[in-house]
Amino acid sequence: MTTLLQVDSLCKSFGGLQAIKNVSLEVEDGEIRGLIGPNGSGKSTLFNLISGVYKCDSGSVRFDGADVTNWEPHDIAAKGVARTFQLLRMFTEMTVLENLMIGQHCHVQYGPFAAVFGIGRVAAEEKRLRDEMMELLSFIGLADFAEVPASEMSIGQRRLLALGRGIAMKPKLLMLDEPAAGLSPVNVDNLMSIMVQLKKRYGLTVIVVEHILKVVMDTCERVTVLDHGEKIAEGSPAHVRDDHAVIEAYLGREMDDEEVRAAMAG
Numbered sequence: 001m002t003t004l005l006q007v008d009s010l011c012k013s014f015g016g017l018q019a020i021k022n023v024s025l026e027v028e029d030g031e032i033r034g035l036i037g038p039n040g041s042g043k044s045t046l047f048n049l050i051s052g053v054y055k056c057d058s059g060s061v062r063f064d065g066a067d068v069t070n071w072e073p074h075d076i077a078a079k080g081v082a083r084t085f086q087l088l089r090m091f092t093e094m095t096v097l098e099n100l101m102i103g104q105h106c107h108v109q110y111g112p113f114a115a116v117f118g119i120g121r122v123a124a125e126e127k128r129l130r131d132e133m134m135e136l137l138s139f140i141g142l143a144d145f146a147e148v149p150a151s152e153m154s155i156g157q158r159r160l161l162a163l164g165r166g167i168a169m170k171p172k173l174l175m176l177d178e179p180a181a182g183l184s185p186v187n188v189d190n191l192m193s194i195m196v197q198l199k200k201r202y203g204l205t206v207i208v209v210e211h212i213l214k215v216v217m218d219t220c221e222r223v224t225v226l227d228h229g230e231k232i233a234e235g236s237p238a239h240v241r242d243d244h245a246v247i248e249a250y251l252g253r254e255m256d257d258e259e260v261r262a263a264m265a266g
């Protein structure tokens, strides 16, 4: 196994608030990693630091053999990191299929193709892309909605579409920020089976932030736990589920004792 992502002693403050404190973690190529922790523990901030949306105060991020610390978001994306956002961002006036295709245009070589082979070749390339995106829509269970405007999709369907857009970027690492939020129970199961197939089908490494702990506990090989910006535990789902510090981090916050145990048990 080779290390795809190596985060070392990362720190980030917002004014007086230390949102990420000295966090280190390594994610292996092909791994599905869970990232959990109470509200405000720094999960989204860590995603924003890795994807270049925020600049860190100190520490480093290495990805696929390069030091990508504080690179611009588009450079990190080009290197192979894609992410979805906790708050959904998409083009609601476009159809579901168009939303997937728009993320793809950097992979279509209009310039050289059009110049050397003419416009027919561009049309062929467009068709190939369309077929590929339709296959992806089938994979995420939205094939029947290809021509529907994104504005008419439910929140759960938009979550799946956001996942599809991440996959369509053909990254090496896909970071998912609460992909199950707003999904019906059937779609949560659907999402979980998609997540475990991502590696086999698209060769992806995944980091997933999720409050529905069942998703993390049932799909991830290893789980990292943040609390108040610090890493408090890491290991197999079974290991973190029994970790005293993890249970305490969740206690007295947004869940009561019973809810924590129920959630941890999946």
Ligand SMILES: Nc1ncnc2c1ncn2[C@@H]1O[C@H](COP(=O)(O)OP(=O)(O)OP(=O)(O)O)[C@@H](O)[C@H]1O
Pocket (backbone or CB within 6 Å): 014, 017, 019, 037, 038, 039, 040, 041, 042, 043, 044, 045, 046, 086
């Ligand atoms: N741009 C920002 N400016 C100021 N404070 C911020 C900013 N982004 C995050 N924070 C603060 O940093 C802390 C960590 O926030 P973050 O969004 O990373 O938590 P989280 O673990 O993703 O929480 P949740 O589970 O609610 O999504 C919080 O106290 C938050 O208010």
Ligand SMILES: [Mg+2]
Pocket (backbone or CB within 6 Å): 043, 044, 045, 086
């Ligand atoms: Mg968050």
